[in-house]
Amino acid sequence: MSLHPVAIQGRERESDLSSVFSLQPLERFAPGQPVFWEGDEARHIFEVGDGMLRALRMLADGRRIIVGFLRPGDLLGVSLRERYIYTVEAITPVELRRFSRWRFEDVVARQPHLREQLFSRLCDEMTAAQDQTVLLSRRSADEKLANFLLMMAQDRHGDRTPVIDLPMARLDIADYLGMTIETVSRTITKLASSGIIASPVKRSIIVLKMQALQSIAEGDDNDHWAAPVAFR
Amino acid sequence: MSLHPVAIQGRERESDLSSVFSLQPLERFAPGQPVFWEGDEARHIFEVGDGMLRALRMLADGRRIIVGFLRPGDLLGVSLRERYIYTVEAITPVELRRFSRWRFEDVVARQPHLREQLFSRLCDEMTAAQDQTVLLSRRSADEKLANFLLMMAQDRHGDRTPVIDLPMARLDIADYLGMTIETVSRTITKLASSGIIASPVKRSIIVLKMQALQSIAEGDDNDHWAAPVAFR
DNA sequence: CGGATTCTTGAGAGCTGTCAATCGTTGTGG
DNA sequence: CCACAACGATTGACAGCTCTCAAGAATCCG
Structure with a gap:
């Protein structure tokens, strides 16, 4: 029994x-x-x-x-x-x-x-x-990519690391987000030159300003782009 | 037992x-x-x-x-x-x-x-x-709307009726397809003036050329728009 | 090292969004 | 029953974003 x-x-x-x-x-x-x-x-x-x-x-x-x-x-x-x-x-x-x-x-x-x-x-x-x-649905390229990066930044426990592993090609990202590789590339460049992310190594990205990335992800198309590339 | x-x-x-x-x-x-x-x-x-x-x-x-x-x-x-x-x-x-x-x-x-x-x-x-x-994902307004109409044309057995009941407002369609009500409206007008669909009654649509609608749904952006509004 | 592939950057066009006015329908109250 | 307000749908003009096409840079790989 x-x-x-x-x-x-x-x-x-x-x-x-x-x-x-x-x-x-x-x-x-x-x-x-x-x-x-x-x-x-x-x-x-x-x-x-x-x-x-x-x-x-x-x-x-x-x-x-x-x-x-x-x-x-x-x-x-x-x-x-x-x-x-x-x-x-x-x-x-x-x-x-x-x-x-x-x-x-x-x-x-x-x-x-x-x-x-x-x-x-x-x-x-x-x-x-x-x-x-x-x-x-109805989101700009900036929003889509920011959301994508935040998603990839989640580890399997739901925690968020600033270091993002991006093993997939631009074409994969584009076909996931419903945009072209050119737009993906341009958007990443834009994020990088705003100092929000950095890409020291190929296929890897570091989020420098998580807060700003989250704002963009939610569609706050306000500032956040304000160039921290100061002193140039 | x-x-x-x-x-x-x-x-x-x-x-x-x-x-x-x-x-x-x-x-x-x-x-x-x-x-x-x-x-x-x-x-x-x-x-x-x-x-x-x-x-x-x-x-x-x-x-x-x-x-x-x-x-x-x-x-x-x-x-x-x-x-x-x-x-x-x-x-x-x-x-x-x-x-x-x-x-x-x-x-x-x-x-x-x-x-x-x-x-x-x-x-x-x-x-x-x-x-x-x-x-x-990566589809034009025409394609999206054609697909939507085909979807709504399916009854619960999967069969396709040419008479489509559309009880929802334009805003609902727009928010489903990720477009604006204006674009939804324009696209429907375009389909109607091409003779592919007709809307004799409010909130209801009749598919006149199912084949053409299917072609548009699949992205054949070729003809199909060729005006059967002939003799005008 | 050289070719292939991927990524970035540029210029221009097209599609869809935005803003705005008009039209048509519905519903309410006089 | 009609007038009018309220709302949704349509249409137009224009701008902006993203796509397309194209060239060049960077990376990969034999």
Whole structure:
């Protein structure tokens, strides 16, 4: 007579979603390499161990829309349907663990707390999708980019670091924000020459004036641009 | 020894998510009336019985972003979190059925097929959110509006009627597509004077050339605008 | 080192936003 | 029933932002 299923279920018991994947072999993907394609039969779920990936959809005429960037701890293919609804490609070298979808569903179905976690993940993904909608809607290039930088500045605990890792190309940022690479480039230059950010190293950015960046992100198109490039 | 839980669970058994709501009293909302606000504690789930509603989020500076329109059969508040992530307001007179969230979760937890349905609904909502992202991203006013009309032309079985009911105001359309009411108005006028659509009655539109509308929706900025207003 | 790729910068055009006036509908009160 | 106010929709003129096209700079990689 056990009140604690953990005691009798043995290996069935998993403390959280991540541990479901923990025994799976590590798979490596090189930059640019696809993990799966939009429209593929959704046979597997993946957990990102290391690296960064992009999720994207293509329009008929070839326009590319990036619907999200994936980081360690994120799950790929959670929105379980017959087929994947977007393509996922590695940006940096990536390490993934794979789990077959039917086994995953089986494991999750047996364990209420895993169901809850999965449900919660799906809600997160929903919220993220909606946040991107809000980000794209009626906002200037300045606002979009500021919001993007703030988003990338968040580590996985939600804390904000001033040092931002930007492994993706300008084209990825552009296709995520719904603008052109030229405008992305110009906007970054503008932020840098205003002293709000600095980019000492390629593919990395440091936020010098977080407050100003937040103001821009929220659409306060007032000052903040006031040049701290003084004495020149 | 029953292989058919339905036989022994009695009233616990529900054939689908809708039937969970079917015994709840009908609540009516007048146009403009809010059902709940973004940030409210998420105490209830709703099913739309009749009418149309808008789901919206507000930015700090007052800009309004409509993240979706809701029609009969849709559920409100499926993305169960502590608090509602958007405000929902009636556009037309609306009839809803309400279910308390904790009872809903209880009922759903007991019945695997309801869990599946709920999960599926959430996936749908996720997909819809992402579709809106795609809709907003790097597309012209013409494309956006054509896509919007095609979306509203879909009935609940996914079939396409040429007669489109548009109970929402221009401002709602504009805030959904990320444009201004002026541009929405101009674009509709342009479509009408090209003979692609007609608007015999206020708040209703008829698609005269579905093929042309689809071409515009996909970004074929070629012809299609060629005036069939011939003989003038 | 040289070619390829990515990023930056510039000039000009086009689309959409802004501001403003007019039109049409709805609803209210005399 | 009509006049008028209030509101939403349409249309116009103009400006500004972002896109397009193009060239040059920087970086990557063999």
